[in-house]
Amino acid sequence: MLDIAEELNRWVEQGRAFAVATVVAVGGSAPRQPGAALAVDSEGSAIGSVSGGCVEGAVYDLCQQSLTDGRTVLERFGYSDEDAFAVGLTCGGVIDILVTPVRADTPARQVFAAALSAAANGETAALARVTDGPSDVRGRAILVRTDGSYEGTLGSHPELDRTAAGEARALLDAGRTGTAVIGEAGSRCGEQLTLLVESSAPAPxxxxxxxxxxxxxxxxxxxxxxxxxxxxxxxxxxxxxxxxxxxxxxxxxxxxxxxxxxxxxxxxxxxxxxxxxxxxxxxxxxxxxxxxxxxxxxxxxxxxxxxxxxxxxxxxxxxxxxxxxxxxxxxxxxxxxxxxxxxxxxxxxxxxxGGSGVSLAGAHTPIHHDGPQEPTGRIGSVA
CATH class of the missing domain: 3.40.50.720 (NAD(P)-binding Rossmann-like Domain)
Known part of the structure; x- marks a missing residue:
């Protein structure tokens, strides 16, 4: 969601409640990369995009529902779904979208506010959010700084936060956005969690x-x-x-x-x-x-x-x-x-x-590559 940090930071400063839908994983020919976000406030105003137009309507509805019930949800949209044509994702890709309410009673609201402020002001920081794991921690977040310090918590295990901060710091040092899995069986972190780490860094x-x-x-x-x-x-x-x-x-x-x-x-x-x-x-x-x-x-x-x-x-x-x-x-x-x-x-x-530079017409190369990618001024891209 740091790709729309300036606008969301204004919403936070104005005290608005909103829900933000963030692309957390993609497969195939998906139009947007992890980190892309669409936000909807309590008055129905929307900013950002998660699909270049493909599933915006369905995601908009999810955001409104999340604002109403206060629940964080993870939803998958794919070409093979029965309603693929109904929602518009006909490009052959699959996208996983995390919808998080940011209300006065949202546990991670202060962390989100700090992350949005940092990104809007050009500071270097990383926001790590739980995208997959127990329902009571999904959507929780920590904000990690360049010196390794962090604020917020993902749950009841201090080791979990330290491990998440270490993973986020590694992606931040590279100026990248990506996913990380922590807390495998046998570790001191508890249950396995998947994190989306969004890096905010100065423009290249x-x-x-x-x-x-x-x-x-x-x-x-x-x-x-x-x-x-x-x-x-x-x-x-x-x-x-x-x-x-x-x-x-x-x-x-x-x-x-x-x-x-x-x-x-x-x-x-x-x-x-x-x-x-x-x-x-x-x-x-x-x-x-x-x-x-x-x-x-x-x-x-x-x-x-x-x-x-x-x-x-x-x-x-x-x-x-x-x-x-x-x-x-x-x-x-x-x-x-x-x-x-x-x-x-x-x-x-x-x-x-990682593109070839050849014409897409008549070629058999992927439209969207999974090769090396780098951030823009506010948010990194998955590598």
Whole structure:
């Protein structure tokens, strides 16, 4: 539910009672991933989505019922159900949805409120909720911080909370949302529980090197995809807010020097659009050795071959060169800056989600992949 944290946080501040339906597991060609949520308040207002329109009506009714009776329920919608066409889930997938009331008498209301506030304010934290287990603990939650501290409780076993916090911390460190099973038979945690862990983390970074027209279009695409975008160029006349009004940050510095001094992580994407050896070679020699998600470089195939030769001369290995996406982007036949930015954005998404980049028409590849995924600014995606 952290994907709609800003809106829900306002509801909490206004004292509204609401029920939130959250996707906790998916199978097949489901349109939304775990963590996606739909919330309905006591006046019938709704925000969010759990299925891209497939089962919204049925889930809306479940939320209203949950608000009335105060019960947490776990419901499965699938293509094989008798009422699959009635509720609209005709895409061939299966989704499990947890519906939780958030009322004044909800045991976990304070934890939910703290989690929504943290996510809405860009803080790093993880919300772990019981999605499967004894009915008296289903829907209970704890909020876990980066230092391992937590608030809330899942039940009567302190070891249960500590174990859940440890699992949530591991997913939070990776910036991911996912499920975890704790309390297997024989453990000190009691009965087996399944948790949904939603990670709220700052937006991943996109750093665009080279203040050119193509960069301006790529900044807009990066923002649209949920990245915090930095533009870096050594030329102050080009690296200006007037030229890049959509950038979150503009840096005037030599690209490799800036990359040495800034923080990157496993979600960061680096787009090198300078295609000038004096910038590219020292920058890429550093970038290809960093634990980032993506490194792409613009240029013709001749530029690519020349650049690779120069990189080998400065000690870049073949294994490191294999990480370089060059020429950058997917083959869309792009010509304009906007088309090129779209091709780069598409390659970044395919790399992040494990997609092939081929046309879905006539192909036999999955529409939704289970490959590596990463969070947006407010919520992670299942990996």
């Amino acid at each position: 970074r996109m750093i665009v090197f080279g203040a050119i027209d193509f960069a301006a279009a790529l900044v807009r695409v990066g923002r649209f995809l949920g990245y915090r975008v930095t533009v870096c160029d050594a030329r102050p006349v080009f690296a200006t807010k007037a030229r890049f009004p959509d950038a979150d940050e503009i840096v005037v510095d030599w690209p490799h020097r800036y990359l040495e001094s800034t923080e990157v992580d496993s979600r960061t994407v680096l787009c090198v659009l300078t295609h000038d050896a004096k910038f590219d070679v020292p920058l890429l020699a550093l970038a290809l050795r960093l634990p980032v998600a993506y490194v792409g470089a613009m240029g013709s195939r001749r530029t690519h071959e020349d650049r690779n030769a120069r990189l080998r001369e400065v000690g870049v290995t073949e294994l490191e060169l294999a990480r370089l996406r060059s020429p950058i982007g997917l083959d869309l036949g792009a010509r304009t800056p906007e088309e090129t930015a779209l091709s780069i954005g598409a390659e970044i998404v395919a790399n992040r989600r």
